[in-house]
Amino acid sequence: MIDSISSRAVSPGYKAWLRFRRHPLALLGSVMFIIILILALFAPVFDRYEPNKLNLADKFQAPSGEHFFGTDRVGRDIWSRTLHGGRVSLLVGFAAALVSMFVGIVLGGLSGYYGGWVDMLIMRFTDVIMTFPQVVIILTVATFVGQGILNVILLIGLFSWPGTARLVRGQVLSLREEQFVVAAQSLGARDLVVIFKHIMPSVIAPLLASLTFAINGAVLLEAGLSFLGVGIPLPTASWGNMLETARSLDVLQDGPWMWIPPAIMILLNVLAINFIGDGLRDALDPKHIV
Amino acid sequence: MQYFLRRLLINIPVFFAVTLLIYGLINLAPGDPIDFFVNEEAGITREDLAFLEEQFGLNDPFIVRYGKWLGNVFKGDLGYRFKNGDDVAEVLEVRLQRTLILMGSALSIAIIGGVVLGVFIGLRQYSFWDFALTGLSFVGISMPAFIAGIFGLYIFSVKLGWLPSGGMRTIGVPPTFLDLLYHLILPAGTLAILQFATFMRYTRFSVLELKQADFIRTARAKGLYRYQVTWRHLVRNAILPVVTVIGLSLPTLVAGALFTETIYSWPGMGSLFVDAVMVRDYPMVMGIMLVIALVVLLSNLLTDLTYGLVDPRIRFE
Numbered sequence: 001m002i003d004s005i006s007s008r009a010v011s012p013g014y015k016a017w018l019r020f021r022r023h024p025l026a027l028l029g030s031v032m033f034i035i036i037l038i039l040a041l042f043a044p045v046f047d048r049y050e051p052n053k054l055n056l057a058d059k060f061q062a063p064s065g066e067h068f069f070g071t072d073r074v075g076r077d078i079w080s081r082t083l084h085g086g087r088v089s090l091l092v093g094f095a096a097a098l099v100s101m102f103v104g105i106v107l108g109g110l111s112g113y114y115g116g117w118v119d120m121l122i123m124r125f126t127d128v129i130m131t132f133p134q135v136v137i138i139l140t141v142a143t144f145v146g147q148g149i150l151n152v153i154l155l156i157g158l159f160s161w162p163g164t165a166r167l168v169r170g171q172v173l174s175l176r177e178e179q180f181v182v183a184a185q186s187l188g189a190r191d192l193v194v195i196f197k198h199i200m201p202s203v204i205a206p207l208l209a210s211l212t213f214a215i216n217g218a219v220l221l222e223a224g225l226s227f228l229g230v231g232i233p234l235p236t237a238s239w240g241n242m243l244e245t246a247r248s249l250d251v252l253q254d255g256p257w258m259w260i261p262p263a264i265m266i267l268l269n270v271l272a273i274n275f276i277g278d279g280l281r282d283a284l285d286p287k288h289i290v
Numbered sequence: 291m292q293y294f295l296r297r298l299l300i301n302i303p304v305f306f307a308v309t310l311l312i313y314g315l316i317n318l319a320p321g322d323p324i325d326f327f328v329n330e331e332a333g334i335t336r337e338d339l340a341f342l343e344e345q346f347g348l349n350d351p352f353i354v355r356y357g358k359w360l361g362n363v364f365k366g367d368l369g370y371r372f373k374n375g376d377d378v379a380e381v382l383e384v385r386l387q388r389t390l391i392l393m394g395s396a397l398s399i400a401i402i403g404g405v406v407l408g409v410f411i412g413l414r415q416y417s418f419w420d421f422a423l424t425g426l427s428f429v430g431i432s433m434p435a436f437i438a439g440i441f442g443l444y445i446f447s448v449k450l451g452w453l454p455s456g457g458m459r460t461i462g463v464p465p466t467f468l469d470l471l472y473h474l475i476l477p478a479g480t481l482a483i484l485q486f487a488t489f490m491r492y493t494r495f496s497v498l499e500l501k502q503a504d505f506i507r508t509a510r511a512k513g514l515y516r517y518q519v520t521w522r523h524l525v526r527n528a529i530l531p532v533v534t535v536i537g538l539s540l541p542t543l544v545a546g547a548l549f550t551e552t553i554y555s556w557p558g559m560g561s562l563f564v565d566a567v568m569v570r571d572y573p574m575v576m577g578i579m580l581v582i583a584l585v586v587l588l589s590n591l592l593t594d595l596t597y598g599l600v601d602p603r604i605r606f607e
Contacts, residue, residue, distance in 0.1 A: 144318065274431060
């Protein structure tokens with residue numbers, strides 16, 4: 001095994017994968033996450049009832065062979081809603097994380113590359129956004145832009161980029177004096193081409209680890225917003241708005257099956273992605289030697 | 291001193307930008323205060339509305355309105371609540387105090403517990419305790435306040451009946467310190483979890499990293515006793531960077547307080563904010579945002595200052 005690796009040129013990506021593979025928690029996290037992803041993606045295969053279908057005859061039922069996780073106040077099947085809710089929560093998590101990464105990469109790239117007043121302006125703007133916990137701004141804006149999956153994605157994405165922007169800026173700042181950048185510049189490449197085609201590929205590694213944390217942040221924000229009642233509107237299920245039912249005392253007290261499944265799913269999902277992110281960070285750290 | 295002044299000066303434009311952001315955001319909200327208060331059915335005509343708008347300066351350009359608002363803010367006048375006409379500044383004073391009690395307790399638990407346990411397992415890498423606590427800390431950093439809160443409420447209040455389900459004091463009993471403490475356990479514990487785990491992980495990492503440092507080897511080579519090296523050289527320096535993490539954790543703590551206060555009906559600023567946002571009580575929302583921004587900026591400044599004080603290298607920057 002060792003021979004076959006050392007006998008040919010090994011890409012840094014492959015080396016990173018080797019390190020990742022040997023990280024026990026990262027592997028555990030990957031397995032957990034793949035299971036969650038399969039359950040969510042193939043929700044229509046595993047569900048037993050229409051997730052949004054009311055069935056007042058069967059309302060408020062404890063778990064049974066009929067309904068694995070019981071039913072909610074209006075007779076919707078919790079097992080099916082947990083699966084379909086996972087779809088929505090993960091969709092929001094991934095999409096919002098991508099939006100925020102995009103904004104962060106663009107702003108951080110411009111800031112680090114141009115320096116001077118561009119940097120000053122973008123970084124002070126970043127400071128301002130970072131002064132508020134995201135929930136505070138998003139909650140405020142959410143009440144007047146209205147609910148809906150797309151709005152939740154955009155809101156989370158548009159207010160979660162400061163961390164990424166700072167990370168990218170730092171990386172670009174240290175890379176812009178490198179020879180390959182100077183070479184590209186002297187060949188007459190336009191600034192945007194230099195930033196996004198030449199410099200950015202070198203920044204991908206640290207970004208990958210921060211993407212996992214961005215996904216977690218977004219999943220948690222969606223859950224938090226829905227928990228407060230301004231996230232994903234009913235009847236569409238999401239882990240967050242299922243959890244919201246626990247805010248009324250009778251459900252909290254007498255219907256734990258309604259909120260424990262989404263709570264556990266959020267926890268497991270966040271835990272799994274944290275494990276993966278940790279493994280990625282260790283694997284992609286160039287100082288780290290196998 | 292110069293270092294501190296420079297940090298202070300950087301924060302001033304940021305503060306103004308923050309006020310602009312707050313005003314700008316709320317300005318995007320549909321409708322205006324007139325719509326909020328005037329009942330169309332009471333026989334009020336369009337002309338009356340236009341007159342009112344003109345009189346209250348609602349048709350002035352954005353910059354003029356912002357300037358007026360900012361001027362009032364500096365005079366300590368944050369306006370009156372849409373919801374019930376209460377003075378925003380007065381309400382804030384009471385609510386902020388309660389939130390600070392909650393956040394202060396949570397932060398103290400997290401700092402003391404996190405740093406002590408972090409040092410403990412950092413000095414015992416790969417021991418049973420290291421694995422157990424590092425594992426638990428993963429659960430801790432994955433546990434948002436709203437999930438910890440629901441489980442806490444369900445287990446300790448509903449099922450076991452050990453602790454009250456909410457509020458700040460037992461109704462009908464004169465308020466005592468012990469009673470407050472009794473009501474504080476669950477919310478403060480809930481709010482502390484995330485920070486506790488974060489500080490513990492960070493301290494452990496910091497201790498592990500410093501173990502390799504040259505000056506530790508030098509201290510050992512000098513023939514100092516083991517405990518001297520550990521406590522005077524290693525631990526003291528390892529705790530240093532944790533100061534930064536503590537300072538930067540404030541926004542997360544505020545966000546956590548929002549959920550914790552809502553779940554345990556702690557009558558502080560966080561639950562008030564959620565309330566105010568829901569009923570579009572914008573003067574209250576703006577007031578709270580302003581306070582949050584001030585608290586965060588102040589804590590950043592304090593972090594810089596503390597760091598400058600404890601780390602002599604900063605002065606040569």
